[in-house]
Amino acid sequence: KRYRTHLETLIKERTTQLSESEIKYNKIFESSSDGLLLLNKEKIITEANKAAQKILGYNKKNLIGKSILYFHKKEDYNRCKKNINKTLSGKKVECNCSYITSKNKLIMGSSSLSSLKILGKKYVLVAFKDITEKLRNQEDLKKSYEKLKELDLMKTEFLSMSSHELKTPLTPIKAQLQRIIGHEMPKSEIDSSLEIVLRNELRLEKLINDILEISRLESKKLVLDIKEVNILEVIHHVIDTIRPIIRDKNIKVKLSLEGIPKIKADHYRIEEVFINLLDNSIRHGKQKNIT
Secondary structure, three states, X not given: OHHHHHHHHHHHHHHHHHHHHHHHHHHHHHHOOOEEEEEEOOOEEEEEOHHHHHHHOOOHHHHOOOEHHHHOXXXXXXXXXXXXXXXXXXXXXXXXXXXXXXXXXXXXXEEEEEEEEEOOEEEEEEEEXXXXXXXXXXXXXXXXXXXXXXXXXXXXXXXXXXXXXXXXHHHHHHHHHHHHHOOOOOHHHHHHHHHXXXXXXXXXXXXXXXXXXXXXXXXXXXXXXXXXXXXXHHHHHHHHHOHHHHHHOOOEEOOOOOOOOOEEEEHXXXXXXXXXXXXXXXXXXXXXXXO
């Protein structure tokens, strides 16, 4: 009788301990922020926590009893089976694999598979989290990085080209001024020499403005001063500005400016536009007449 009483006490204590352990396990299982699926050796889901239900979009009733393969793409079946079998043999497996949600949406999950025994039976615990957004952000960052590298290369090439272009007009300016200052030039050639200096100074100014324009655009500090602009005055001013180039290239410019109204624009910017248009026409056009 004493033995029987002692045995009953031990059973009661053990039952209480098991009950407490089960409660603790359930609390940990349900409170996990990772999705948790418990699989038997046939790869059938026997338990699923709230996080797994939320990630996959199914309630517990629709998850339990289904094969884990149901939630993977067919091309992933063999890899999934291999990972589960490896886990059942006692090895822990870490992998990224896709999951199909209730809305037939494909997500990428970071999964960790570990084996455990419950009442003498082997199970596989699959802990997973949705990393679809994380991978997408990583891909976006990679694309942005590649784009920045490309832009940086373009900037380097531009600066290299600009450096060369800036030196080009400085050479004749320096040469002409040295001749004038050193009194090596006949007075009859001074006007012509100064025109060369002016022409190259205009070219240098244009190059510097182009570089500053790029800097303003990159820093988003480009400010337009919009006012009423007389286009006729702008065009006449532009013609006077590039007249040395026109004369040097022996080009005739014909103006037809009747009926041009005043417009709202940035005077400096619109002037730049006309200078660039005429400069390109003169330098790269084959015609000797510009209208």
